[in-house]
Structures are given as C-alpha cells and as structure tokens.
Amino acid sequence: MAENPFAGQDVTVSDNYRTHFETYVQRREGKGARPEHQPFDRNVDFWFAAICVAVRNGIKPSPPTGKTYKAAEGVALGSPEWRPTALTLLAIAENGDASIVDRPGEMMRIANAYAHVGFPELLEILESRGGDTALDHLSEAIEAMLTK
Template identity: 80%
Template sequence: MAENPFAGQDVVVADDFRKHFDSFVQRREGKTARPEHQPFDRNVDFWFAAICIAAKKGLKPALPSGKTYKAAEGVAIGSPDWRPTALTLLAIAETEDASVVDRPGEMMRIANGYANVGFPELLDILESRGGDTALDHLSETVVAMIGQ
C-alpha cells in the first residue's frame, strides 16, 4: 500500500455543510440509513465526491470562510489506497509544481478548497433528485458527467 501523506492532516469543511453529512453519509441506524438514501459510506467519501465534481467542472479551489467542521482525520484518506495519489496529482496540477508533494499541508488545503467549492454542486445534485433515490440520481448524474 502507498504511503498516505495526508495522515497527519484534517478534512475540514465549512460548518454550513455539517448537516448534509448527517443526511447523505450512512450512519447505519434507522430505516432510512440505506445506501439508496445515504449514498456515502464515510464522511471522507462525501468530501472526496465534492472534490471530484469541482475538478470535473473546472472550479477553482477556495477555502471556507467562517466556522469550519473537522469532518474526518486525514488517515481516512488512505482508504482506498489510490486516493492519496489522486489528491497528490490534483495538487500538482493545481500548483503546476511537483515539489508540492513535499508539503502535505498545502496539498490538503488544495483538496479542502476543491471540496468547499464542490459541495454546493454536489448538494444541488443530491437535492434535485425529484422522485429518485439519492443514489440513483447521483449515479445517473455522474455517468452523464463522465460522458461529457
């Protein structure tokens, strides 16, 4: 398994998004705690999806202003083991500087910045699902985005 340079960093998001973690991340309690309603297994998965959408849409990262929420510890980024590599490549692309790999804090700031601008896009997808389940609508939207 590859080393996780993010293990000592925190996944930080604007506090305004905290309630959405409870809505869309599985808590394994109650009758609605199913993947079709809560399509993300862990907080870090929800955060990473926001990063992916922001990158796909070409949004520029911007850190949250105001109160923040520690959604996860960076050690969670290590699973699956390809995720640290993906975030490292994103940081290199954003900075156009391969030496950013020596600065995990800067790479995490970039990732958190992408997540921050991606969350409104992701939430718009999840909340505009009409009669579909969150998982169905998200899946269909991601497939359409990939085809673009």
C-alpha cells in the same frame, strides 16, 4: 505511492455543510444503513465526491471561510489506497510544482478548497432528485458528467 501523506492532516469543511453530512452519509450499520438514501459510506467519501465534481466542472478552488469543523482525519484518506495518489496529483496540477509533495498541509488545503466549491454542485445534484433515490439520481448525474 505507498504511504498516505495526509495521515496527519484534517479534512475540514465549512460548518454550513455539517447537516448535509448527516443527511447523505451513512451513520448506522445493518438495517438502518440505507445507501439508496445515504449514498456515502463515510464523511471522507462525501468530501472526495465534492472534489471530483468541482474538478470535473472546472470550478476554481476556494478555501472555506468562516467556521469550519473536522469532518474526518486524514488517515481516512488512505482507503482506498489510490486516493492519496489522486489528491497528490491534483495538488501538483493546481500548484504547478511537484515539490508540493513535500508539503502535505498545502496539498490538503488545496483538496479542502476544491471540496468547498464542489459541495454546492454536489448538493444541487442530490437535492434535485425529485422522486428518485439519492443514489439513483447521483449515479445518473455522474454518468452524464462522464459522457459529456
């Protein structure tokens, strides 16, 4: 897939998760950027991780309800370049119809719904770390998910 069909779409997130983005996404560069405590480089990376956790754990997608906010513009999904393909394949699998590729808004609604149900699981991982750094604990949890 050469282009990003999501470039005109928004990554929307329940407003309840706004503070978590501020906690786990790096906001500074240089010495202030602490990946061991803020393991996600961009909002879209945190959002995508929530999708991955939901899919891996077999959680049925459910769209956000209530107040939402734009966490990122869809253009951010173009990097890394495989991400639009992954989201397109997820939308096809969820919808059961390959013609969904012609409806980027519907594909984005599916992705946002997966992220919405994945955030509680992802946050449970990040917030149950005890004395570990967020990055260490997240890495171990992902490794455990992949080996089950």
